[in-house]
Amino acid sequence: MPALPWTAGVHKPAEGDQLHVLTSRLPLTNYIDVPRFLYWTMRIRTQLVSAPGCVGFALDAKLISKTFWTLSAWSDKQAMDHFAHSGTHAKMLADMAGRIGDPNFVESSASTGDIPLSWADARVRISAR
Numbered sequence: 001m002p003a004l005p006w007t008a009g010v011h012k013p014a015e016g017d018q019l020h021v022l023t024s025r026l027p028l029t030n031y032i033d034v035p036r037f038l039y040w041t042m043r044i045r046t047q048l049v050s051a052p053g054c055v056g057f058a059l060d061a062k063l064i065s066k067t068f069w070t071l072s073a074w075s076d077k078q079a080m081d082h083f084a085h086s087g088t089h090a091k092m093l094a095d096m097a098g099r100i101g102d103p104n105f106v107e108s109s110a111s112t113g114d115i116p117l118s119w120a121d122a123r124v125r126i127s128a129r
Contacts, residue, residue, distance in 0.1 A: 053079020
């Protein structure tokens with residue numbers, strides 16, 4: 001599956017704003033859970049498009065290694081945290097509990113000039129942790 005391209009969210013930051021960035025690597029424990037995770041991914045993308053504070057997001061699914069990479073930019077950490085614990089994303093967390101191996105989450109910052117965020121930079125951030 002090719003990487004899904006950067007998709008803009010509803011938040012339009014002002015030039016020079018600092019953004020909160022989340023990069024994640026989510027390895028599934030079993031291949032049987034890949035369709036389930038893809039189901040949730042498509043539903044969460046719908047939630048992301050209208051999430052308050054979401055500047056944009058992207059997904060890269062490495063199906064052979066059953067590993068999913070996410071990349072998102074937010075107005076601030078509070079907006080990201082609110083999204084993560086609400087709506088479809090919160091339901092996915094409950095449903096996928098125990099199905100994700102050893103995930104990596106890296107929070108960092110970026111400026112508006114860095115949008116859209118690049119996968120190359122995201123992988124460097126994850127590898128550095």
